[in-house]
Amino acid sequence: MKTMKRPLAAALLGMAGVLFSASSFAALSEKQISVMDAIKTEVKQDTLSYSLIESLTTEVGSRMVGTPGADLATTWAVNKLKTLGFDKVWIEESQAQLWQRGDLTLQITAPFPHKVVGLALGGSVGTDGKPLTAEVVHFADLAELQAAPAGSLKGKIAYVGYKMERHIDGHGYGKAVGARVAGASAAASKGAVAFLMRSVGTDTDRIGHTGVMRYDEKHPKIPAVAISNPDADLLENMFTRNQPVSFTITTNASGPTGKTVTIANVIGDVTGSTKPNEYVTLGAHIDSWDVGTGAVDDGIGMGIIMAAGHYIAELPERPARTLRVILFAAEEIGLVGAEDYVKRHADDMSQHVMGAEWDFGNGEIYKMEPGVGPTALNAIRDFAEYIAPMGVALASTNTAKGQSDMSLLGKAGQPAVNFAPDGLDYFDFHHTENDTLDKVDQDALKVNTAIYTLFAYFATSSDTDFRK
Amino acid sequence: MKTMKRPLAAALLGMAGVLFSASSFAALSEKQISVMDAIKTEVKQDTLSYSLIESLTTEVGSRMVGTPGADLATTWAVNKLKTLGFDKVWIEESQAQLWQRGDLTLQITAPFPHKVVGLALGGSVGTDGKPLTAEVVHFADLAELQAAPAGSLKGKIAYVGYKMERHIDGHGYGKAVGARVAGASAAASKGAVAFLMRSVGTDTDRIGHTGVMRYDEKHPKIPAVAISNPDADLLENMFTRNQPVSFTITTNASGPTGKTVTIANVIGDVTGSTKPNEYVTLGAHIDSWDVGTGAVDDGIGMGIIMAAGHYIAELPERPARTLRVILFAAEEIGLVGAEDYVKRHADDMSQHVMGAEWDFGNGEIYKMEPGVGPTALNAIRDFAEYIAPMGVALASTNTAKGQSDMSLLGKAGQPAVNFAPDGLDYFDFHHTENDTLDKVDQDALKVNTAIYTLFAYFATSSDTDFRK
Incomplete structure (x- = not known):
């Protein structure tokens, strides 16, 4: 890991009084502004978060629940958090369901044979390693599949061709992911023997996108597979020939x-000076899918929040509240680590005063939305005004409940800020072999790390009760 | 296959006299210009070449020498050429070496284990299906490998990390491909047991690029494998740990x-009206690698020249010379079909009056370079002036010998024009699973098909002896 060119503490000493901004921020003290000015300058030049992602993806790689990488990642994270200056580092273990991918071959069998590229969806049953061949029925989307008559898919494979839309905030995902989660059981409910879908992704690579699916216990469990976008195009072109289309899985x-x-959730605290039992949490998830090296999902999140903790630990004066960095386990298979965290911390959840997660996007943050009490909005507005010159707009709404893992803490009452990074290309790589280190935008990463560090400092040094 | 919205013949009749350009072209007759104006207008609106590529990639797919797809492609092409109005369609069979890819698994074994994605190079030997594990030695490029001391790689795997540069004319390929062709024997000459390289490609996909390699009979034949660019990055990051790096193939x-x-070369003639024994040739190659569907390499070339032949066949008046469309076999493994063509046509090579190939690029043509006699340059200049408004500049040089397959006909004396399309993204897909239909730029394809049709008409209707 690289270290900062110039220790933050030294920079702060050198810059005190010089970078003092003329304060127009009612809820930010001059001292806070001085520290934030220094953080902003220093962190934007530093490469710590990138070094952490490089180390994670090189020395650990993929870390799906139940694989050796998941355990390696736990050890890696504990060691790193200690090295980075967190004063308490521990793990909280729980249990998650085991799923194993195994091997997969896919083929269009008729009218024109082609090998096809795809991935089994997470949780899918197999075919006992034997070829399952059946005629394919094409549906435009999940709704069309759900509207198919009962029994109409008996002995057939249902295929949903819905193509995910590309948007900066990733809202195309919500429209596409329903088929991934519920498509197999919808198909099985009509008699289908397998479920195929176009990958939930915005790329044109011959690479499949995996992701979790769920079985409805009322229906038979059938194999569920996502094929790459180019293969989905190919399959759909078969249908224009007006001949039966069959497929083998x-x-x-x-x-x-x-x-x-x-x-294991891996947790590190930078203990607060005067209110050590008030926790500002930063979250990301430590698990990934088994394809790719999980650099973007969620190596970026891990790198950003671990680095932010380091910068806060390195300040010459410790903020009042504790900064807690939580690397949640088993996010990909349904926020399992986050669920355990909330259960385990039910008694002190009221002391979780603020939280933010990073689990989306590769570009610069362009927006933030709070989810705080009406009085606390003043402090949020001041913080937002401070980071506005970094390109971050404050949303007009105040409904954030936390993203990804942190949404469960939000439901349990923890106030939150959701930061929105540019996610235009996020779903090109999401849950694929292509989620590798080269996809990390190093310039955006520096800015985003600075913003999260600023946020961590703002919230840990604040007097504001964000629930009020 | 779609047909033209309005038959070209009818359009020509309707437009005759209306589109007559005021001729400033000394070597182009008013009639030629009138026909060319109609071709330009009509072909730029037509989708025939795309329909051909769609048909080829859907109904045949990949077509590597020695695979069922290669034979399917022969049948497909013969049928299509007949349907498109070629009056003579035939195949010319010869023999090529068989190579079979088999299966491949790749793994970084130490210091940190990772599964890795790549492809065996075309022609490579295997490991008899058994794991071959050895320490990896990193070389920046082929020259550095060639400069290694004799015996210094005994029992090791040589890895060349040279990264291909992206250029509009693809000249980065020439600088990178030497390692692919000669790297294995260079490594074996120093004692290496296998050869690894960074894929020759400009993309950042976790997908390998294959391509032909050659063994020098003086040295042992060792396995030769190209890994994807992200995996090459990953492997190189291993070397920064100052621990031995080992790899398993x-x-x-x-x-x-x-x-x-x-x-089988598949050949179609649109026989000339008055000089049927003078051949203007358009070439592309019918084979592809076994990965992807060969949409860009060289489905685009096949689509363009087959469509151009159709448009010439459909003209109300047949040009003087014969237009010959040649779909060369086994280009990927060393211009084997082209070699056979040149041998077989040695006696009438002098009647091959002009040729052009399409085997590069996905974007619009921006330049043309002739390789003709000094007198014939006048006619070329007039043609170039005609297509200049379509964005095509005439090169200042006159040294073209034909591209790809057509280079062998050029060596045998056939004059040539080389068209240069924008190839900025060509090596993102070249020789990969990602060479699929969605990579075809349909707008550029229309323009390029129009330019090749204009060229075919210009050369078949010309009185010019392009050798003089």
Whole structure:
């Protein structure tokens, strides 16, 4: 790991009084502004968060629940947090369901044979490693599949061709992901023997996008597979020939095994000076899918929040509140680590005064939305005004409940700020082999790390009760 | 296949006299200009070349020498050429070496284990399907590998990390491809047991680029594999840890089998009216690699020249010379079909009056370079002036010998024009799974098809002896 060119503490000493902004921020003290000015200048030039992602992706790589990478990642994270200056570092273990991908081959069998590229969806059953061949029925989207008559897919494979839209805030995902989660059981409910879908992704790579799916226990469990966008195009072109289209799936994906594996949230505290029992939390998830090296999802989040903790730990004067960095386990298979965190911390959840997560996007933050009490909005507005010159607009709404893992803490009452980074290309790589280190935008990463560090400092040094 | 909205013949009749340009072209007759104006207008609106590529990639797909797709492609092409109005369609069979890819798994074994994505190079031997594990030695480029001391790689794997540059004319390929062709034997000459390289490609996809390699018979034949660009980055990051890096290759690639397979050039003539024994040739190659569907390489070339032949065949008046469309076999493994064509046509090569190939690029043509006699340059200049408004500049040089397959006809004396399309993204897809239909730029394709049709008409209707 690289270290800062110039220790932040030294920079702060050198700059005190010089960078003092003329304060127009009612809720920010002159001292806070002075520290924030120094953080902004220093962190934007530093490469710590990138170094952490480089280390994670090189020395650990993918870290799906139940794989050796997941355990390696725990050890890696504990060691790093200690090195970075967190004064308490621990893990909180719980259990998650085991799923194993196994092998997969896919083929358009008729009218024109083609090998096809795709991935089993997370949780999918297999075909016992034997070829399953059936005629394919094409549906435009999940709604069309759900509207198919009962029994109409008996012995067939249902295919949903819905193509995800590209948007800066990633809202195309919400419109596409329903088929991934619920498509297999919708198909099975009509008699289908397997479920195929166009990958939930905005790229044109011959690479499949995986992601979690769920079985409705009322229906038979059938294999669920996402094919790459170019292969989805190819399959759809078959249908224009007005001949039966058939497809073969061969996989030994495990489906629900009934077995559980131990997972671990990795947590580090930078203990506050005067209010150590008030926690400002920064979250990201430590697990990834087994394809790619999880550089973007969620290596970026891990790098940003671990670095932010380091910068706060390095300040010459410790802020009043504790900064808690939480690397949640098993996010990809349904926020399992976050669920454990909330249960385990029910008694002190009221002391969780503010939280933010990073689990989306590769570009610069362009917006922030708070979810705080009406009085606390004043402090949020001051913070937003401070970071506005960094290109971050304050949303007009105040409904944030936390993103990804942090949404469960939000539901449990923790105030939140949601930061929105440019996610235009996020779903090009999401849940694919292509989620690798080269996809990390190093310039955006520096700015985003600075913003999260500023936020961490603002919230830990603030007097504001964000619930009020 | 779609047909033209309005048959070209009818359009020509309707437009005759109306679109007559005021001729400033000394070597182009008013009639030629009138026909060319109609071609330009009509072809730029038509989708025939795209329909051909769609048909080829959907109904045939990949077509590597020795695979079922290669034979399917022959049948497909013969049928299409007949349907498109070529009056003579035939195949010319010869033999090419058989190579079989087999399976491949790749893994960084130490210091940090990772599965890696790549492809065996075309022609590579395998490891008999058994894991071959050895320490990796990193070389910046082929020259550095060639400069390694004799015996210094004994028992090791040589890795060349040279990264291809992106240029509009693709000249980065020439600087990168030497390692692909000669790297394995260079490594073997120093004692290496396998050769690894960064893929020759400009993309950042976790997808390998294949392509032909050659063994020098003086040295042992060792496996040769290209890994994806993100995996090359990952491997190189291993070297920064100052620990030994080892790698495992497992493949049953066949290497040179000693067996040959029958290949077939597919040829179609649109016979000239008054000089049927003078041939203007348009070339592309019918084979592809086994990954992807060969949409860009060289489905685009096939679509363009087959469509151009159709448009010439459809003209109300047949040009004087014969337009010959040649779909060369086995280009990817060393211009094998083109070599056969030149041998077989040695006696009438002097009647090959002009040729052009399409085997590069996905964007619009921006330049043309002739390779003709000094007198014939006048006619070329007039043609160039005619297509200049379509964005095509005339090169100041006159040294073209034909591209790809057509270079062998050029060496045998056939004059040529080389058209240069924008190839900025060509090597993102070249020789990969990602060479699929969606990569075809449909707008550029229309313009390029129009330019090739204009060229075909210009050369077949010309009185010029392009050798003089």
